[in-house]
Amino acid sequence: MFVTSPSDDAQERITVRISIVVHSMNCQYLGVDIQDDMGRHEVGHVQDVVKTPVSDGCRFKAKFSINKVPGNFHIATHSSKEKPSHGNMKHTVEYLSFGDQLPQAVEDEVPGSFNALKERTSEERSDEMLTHDYFLKIVPSKLEFLSGKAYTPYQYTYAYRNYRGLHAPAIWFRFDLSPITVSYVEKRKPFYHFLTMFCAIIGGTFTVASIIDSMIFTTHSYFKKAEIGKLG
Structure with a gap:
């Protein structure tokens, strides 16, 4: 820089x-x-x-x-x-x-x-x-x-x-x-810039993981209800 x-x-x-x-x-x-x-x-x-x-x-x-x-x-x-x-x-x-x-x-x-x-x-x-x-x-x-x-x-x-x-x-x-x-x-980039980038990456990872987990849970619940005949 x-x-x-x-x-x-x-x-x-x-x-x-x-x-x-x-x-x-x-x-x-x-x-x-x-x-x-x-x-x-x-x-x-x-x-x-x-x-x-x-x-x-x-x-x-x-x-x-x-x-x-x-x-x-x-x-x-x-x-x-x-x-x-x-x-x-x-x-x-x-x-x-x-x-x-x-x-x-x-x-x-x-x-x-x-x-x-x-x-x-x-x-x-x-x-x-x-x-x-x-x-x-x-x-x-x-x-x-x-x-x-x-x-x-x-x-x-x-x-x-x-x-x-x-x-x-x-x-x-x-x-x-x-x-x-x-x-x-x-100049070297300041350490807080590294921390900000690191937190952004971690936060983004957790957000994506939460979305995937929610999709898996919803899909699993759907098939579970279908098995016991409770859909609709």
């Missing part, structure tokens, strides 16, 4: 993990840029970035931190010295998560959208020069389990649009943070 309640969150930065397949773009052109309202503007972040060729495209994996202010990060060709011959950014987001990485079993058990973009593929369009925009609303969360394990992941919801822009196409993730934290606390 989980109970939700608002609480405060004092962490200074949020870890982002992303894996995205850009289906028609060579790895050499792709990079991740990070911007926020505190003045951060990082083009071509390289730490903890892994790019793997996939057929004609690229699987782009990255892990980085963002400040707790509105901002964005985007997968683009802006940091590449050599520009590609096309701008097709059709993609599949394999996963995008914020904060602590949850074990799959925990993610499946706890309600919430901790990986809302999982396996989302962008729309098919004939216009390859499309920019893709995801607008994310991030909600801090805390999970506490009876086992003593605790996690601080972030849930998020998203809205999506695409358009033909004036600049090189990109995949944008624009984020804003909720001021409220949601806490999930696993």
